[in-house]
Amino acid sequence: MQRTDFSRMVCSIARTLDVIGEPWSPLILRDVWVGMTRFEQLQADLGISRKVLTERLNHLVEQGVLERRPYDRRPRHEYVLTEKGTDLLDLLMVMTTWGDKWLAGEPGPPILYRHHACGEISTADLRCAGCGAPMHAPDIDLLPGPGAAAA
Amino acid sequence: MQRTDFSRMVCSIARTLDVIGEPWSPLILRDVWVGMTRFEQLQADLGISRKVLTERLNHLVEQGVLERRPYDRRPRHEYVLTEKGTDLLDLLMVMTTWGDKWLAGEPGPPILYRHHACGEISTADLRCAGCGAPMHAPDIDLLPGPGAAAA
DNA sequence: TCTTTGAGTTCCCTCAAGGAACTCCGACTG
């Protein structure tokens, strides 16, 4: 956990960082997404310290992003994404888009997405949930919302 | 910087984390986005340690996300987003969407987006860049891409 | 000349991350 607590800030970005902003957390989510759901698998794949992996998994479970589920009568568990966690994958998809564009370089993207609806290899783009037109940072104005701190 | 170096991993998510995965970096970007472009402003607004702020800004400049620009003949600088950095704001927008939905609670979102194209208050949604239909994690298959490590 | 101000540096202290070894417990093996 970063020393400063972001969860009290009046900002959805800061609050989100409080859930998955710690080092390794997004990579843990990525692995769970692609089916690496068990402690030993995650540890071996990521090369993360077992101590930190335990801390991260506990935090993600506490935050309701992952669910710890027994898969045997023995003390064996696997971690699965909740709905809240599945929603977070949007974030990973956008990180992938950006990394592919700016950091993949010569060899190109390590992973491709095939969209079920159209069957094509494609990438995710941000669109306005209302009108469907592209919606990136330069396309919007920011206004204070109901949850903004009182002046 | 997290102790383990993510930049060598064959994964666009890990590489992206290497650029903005450190604590505070996304919040610095957010502030620069909304016009807090100077060292003292950032430090005061975030309450971040000056030492860490210096480190983060240097890293973001090195990575080509921010540009350090003099705004006076005195040693005075401001930080502005490059194109690479502006592209990263997609990530902040998606974090905002998720945080608004899952963490804002009773008071509601602190910030609202008004979309220039349609003039409406709206949120960003992920769509297929090809066909335009919604594209979230359950809507895609993952395939190895050209940049995947050789087996 | 003295002060102010933006933009960092420096220094010390604490706590988180890395890493290896150790524990616990039910299940198989002979």
Next chain:
DNA sequence: CAGTCGGAGTTCCTTGAGGGAACTCAAAGA
């Protein structure tokens, strides 16, 4: 039934990043 295995953590030690306050530096202004 004793011994072993394998998954899932704990414990412990060391290093180094983050917090915080004080200090520096250079140009402009009074």
